[in-house]
Amino acid sequence: MITIWVPKRLVEVGLYNVAARSPAELASLSEQSYRERVRYAAEKVRFSGTKIVMLTGPSASGKTTSAHKLAEELERQGTPARVVSLDNFFRGAQYYPRLPDGTLDYENPDTLDLPLIRQCLKELNETGKTMLPVYDFSKEARSSETEEIDLKGGVCIVEGIHALNPELTSLVPGDQIYRVYAGLREEYCIDGRRTINTQDIRLCRRTLRDAATRGRSPAKTLAMWDRVLDGETRYIKGFKTTADFLLDTSFTYELGLIAKLLQKVRQQFTLEGHNAELWDETARRFEHVAPVALDLLPADSMLREFYAGEIGGKTAQ
Numbered sequence: 276m277i278t279i280w281v282p283k284r285l286v287e288v289g290l291y292n293v294a295a296r297s298p299a300e301l302a303s304l305s306e307q308s309y310r311e312r313v314r315y316a317a318e319k320v321r322f323s324g325t326k327i328v329m330l331t332g333p334s335a336s337g338k339t340t341s342a343h344k345l346a347e348e349l350e351r352q353g354t355p356a357r358v359v360s361l362d363n364f365f366r367g368a369q370y371y372p373r374l375p376d377g378t379l380d381y382e383n384p385d386t387l388d389l390p391l392i393r394q395c396l397k398e399l400n401e402t403g404k405t406m407l408p409v410y411d412f413s414k415e416a417r418s419s420e421t422e423e424i425d426l427k428g429g430v431c432i433v434e435g436i437h438a439l440n441p442e443l444t445s446l447v448p449g450d451q452i453y454r455v456y457a458g459l460r461e462e463y464c465i466d467g468r469r470t471i472n473t474q475d476i477r478l479c480r481r482t483l484r485d486a487a488t489r490g491r492s493p494a495k496t497l498a499m500w501d502r503v504l505d506g507e508t509r510y511i512k513g514f515k516t517t518a519d520f521l522l523d524t525s526f527t528y529e530l531g532l533i534a535k536l537l538q539k540v541r542q543q544f545t546l547e548g549h550n551a552e553l554w555d556e557t558a559r560r561f562e563h564v565a566p567v568a569l570d571l572l573p574a575d576s577m578l579r580e581f582y583a584g585e586i587g588g589k590t591a592q
Contacts, residue, residue, distance in 0.1 A: 361435025382506025
């Protein structure tokens with residue numbers, strides 16, 4: 276199936292600021308809109324009649340949490356659902372391909388055990404059962420353990436950056452797979468001039484999440500960003516038009532959450548050179564955005580993946 280996506284929504288920052296005068300209402304409407312999109316996606320999956328859903332999206336698009344939200348909604352609609360991460364299929368650091376400069380190419384699909392993925396998906400499609408490998412991230416190697424999965428007549432949602440790559444699903448007939456691309460579809464402008472794009476928001480999501488919950492300084496995250504974007508161009512975006520459904524992971528009130536956190540991060544971490552320039556340039560894009568409090572985040576919000584942690588040892592308020 277070839278899909279043509281409608282243009283992204285372009286929202287005036289001034290209109291956002293007016294809406295942010297009632298932050299609780301803005302947050303509630305944003306969260307409700309996302310839930311409705313997930314509900315519609317679940318309906319489309321059920322209507323397709325497929326057992327396997329392949330779900331991808333670029334870095335910090337919210338694909339992992341959205342995969343679990345989709346599974347929860349399928350369960351609510353009466354269809355058993357399991358989420359499988361392609362991370363389970365990493366081959367191990369010693370097998371990773373390298374870039375021309377000799378560094379490991381973490382974005383390359385050859386980091387995954389492609390033959391095993393194909394076999395597991397074939398078994399799931401034909402029998403609803405398979406054995407999954409387990410990856411030990413602390414050792415960067417595959418564990419000796421395995422995990423049995425039984426769909427019980429339901430759906431398996433396979434999530435990861437390479438989920439739409441046809442190499443992974445070549446043993447399953449194409450019409451027996453439903454493909455979902457998770458991505459942000461809302462950008463922001465001032466006087467009609469685009470000032471904040473989806474890439475800016477994803478960079479903020481990833482940097483803030485990594486600083487708060489993964490012990491990774493903004494300098495490390497920012498240093499990887501160009502390589503991440505290059506990997507998306509090479510391995511993800513080319514398959515976007517093969518998706519059956521585009522799941523919009525935008526939240527309008529997120530703009531204010533980012534504005535609230537940006538300066539906190541800048542004050543607590545030392546950035547130099549290109550990293551400092553990249554972060555300061557990104558932060559300047561949010562200078563005219565009215566911040567909102569992080570306590571607006573519902574306990575079950577998808578955005579908690581990015582903004583519910585602690586930064587510098589203190590929860591941001």
